[in-house]
Amino acid sequence: MPGLITMDDLTNEEIISILDDAERLLPVARGELYLPLLQGRILGNLFFEPSTRTRMSFETAMKRLGGDVVNLGDVKTSSVVKGETLFDTIQMVDGYTDIIAMRHPRQGAAQYACDSAKVPILNGGDGAGHHPTQTMLDLFTIRQAHGTLESLNVVLAGDLRYGRTVHSLSHALVRFGCNVIFASPDSLRMPEEIISDLKIHGAEVVETDDLLGQINDADVIYMTRIQKERFPDEEEYAKVAGAYKLEASDLDGAKSDMIIMHPLPRVDEIHPSVDSTRHARYFEQAFNGVVARMALMCRLLGVEVPEDINEQGVVL
Amino acid sequence: MSQEANMRRVTAIKNGTVIDHIPAGKALSVLKMLGIEGDMSNPVSLVMNVPSKKMGGKDIIKVEDRELTQTELDRLALVAPDASVAIIRAYSVAEKLDINLTDEVVNVAKCAFTNCITVNPKEPLPHRLIVTSRMPLRLRCRYCGKEQDTEALVDNLI
Ligand SMILES: [Zn+2]
Secondary structure: OOOEOOHHHOOHHHHHHHHHHHHHHHHHHOOOEEOOOOOOOEEEEEEOOOOHHHHHHHHHHHHHOOOEEEEOOOOOOOOOOOOOOHHHHHHHHHHHOOEEEEEEOOEOHHHHHHHHOOOOEEEEEEOOOOOHHHHHHHHHHHHHHHOOOOOOEEEEEOOOOOOHHHHHHHHHHHHOOOEEEEEOOHHHOOOHHHHHHHHHOOOOEEEEOOOHHHHHHOOEEEEOOOOHHHOOOHHHHHHHHHHHOEOHHHHOOOOOOOEEEOOOOOOOOEOHHHOOOOOEOHHHHHHHHHHHHHHHHHHHOOOOOOOOHHHHOEEO | OHHHHHHHHHOOOOOEEEEEEEEOOOHHHHHHHOOOOOOOOOOEEEEEEEEEOOOEEEEEEEEEOOOOOHHHHHHHHHOOOOOEEEEEEOOEEEEEEOOOOOOEEEOOEOOOOOOEHHHOOOOOOOOEEEEEEOOOOEEEEOOOOOEOOHHHHHHHEO
16 A cells, blocks of 8 residues: 655655645644545555654544544553554454544564555654655745745755754755755764755755854745764754854844744753744744644545535534 | 587586576585585585686586486576586486576575564564665565675575
């Protein structure tokens, strides 16, 4: 069964068409319109490692569309701890549900589940691997702000080495002809194999350790969290992380339609003073996770999102 | 004909399999890939670093009284894709076999990535390495997508 395991499972045309569906579903996601496109369908939420946000986002998406959700429950008490294989868990849930969203600590788990299942699998993160539903919501947010995904200047900042979010996002942006600028401390630079892969796809890649110097030309600044654990000591962390923080006063020269994104949760990298600027987009971005996942579930279940959504839905 | 005569000279065994044109130094890897260990009863002879016009140096393996199957030989594509294989019956070449590198190498070697889903030996699906390039040989795991170190494959045989 086809699923969404990596962004390579979607063509650019499919991405755009799913984003169009998501756009139309916005009033449903906001709870202004009731449109039970997935009534009678059950989503299996299999989170083998905790991720409250992503799990809630999938659950909300299914319920907004009139469907239902079953959860794996706490991994500590479930059969996984008793040594059940992923294959066996999938066989069981496959029989209970119509579509599965999963996160797993091991890389490749989503493809493995996809090969084991009859229902479609949505990869909600596999180890340091892929997280395509996050990429879809990021693309949705960028297109919503700029009206296009093409030829934008996108600065990805912070921990680019370990952040799988920025890995798949940069791939997707390059497919749409964006310029990607990587701003990170030297120890957290984008992995070499990703850079060379992006260059193979014809991208011009700029690497810098100067985030503030990139602000004025940027259409999008995508911030990520720099984790303390990545540094040998507190002092080194404070020194490095200090250079990857944004405050409202840093944004004076920014383009008026520049947006700041963050996969959340944030720690110190975006000062609360930014929240009230026109540039802050991270809370909408989190909300967009619901609408992007609604559109993806409809697509994988073969349910068409109607063009005249307002006529079909019930106003709440 | 002269090639065959040459082969016969090098391979003076009565019945069995001769694997020639193995890259120099790879003979032990080839034996490992074929699961040929010291405890089997068939005589096995090994010639290493033989001068070769074509290859500079090469290794040769002769396994007596055993005809290797095509499936067994296809495993060799990972270490000696250009080796030539002859089945010997009554001192002469009865059959020549080619080693085929398929688009996907299934259940020959495991993915070497330590956090791959396939590290759990109880997971029942086959180990699948996808061939992304033939020259040079490049493989990546179907599941985790990690590119494999082709030199290390022999340490991850199933
Ligand atoms: Zn793997």
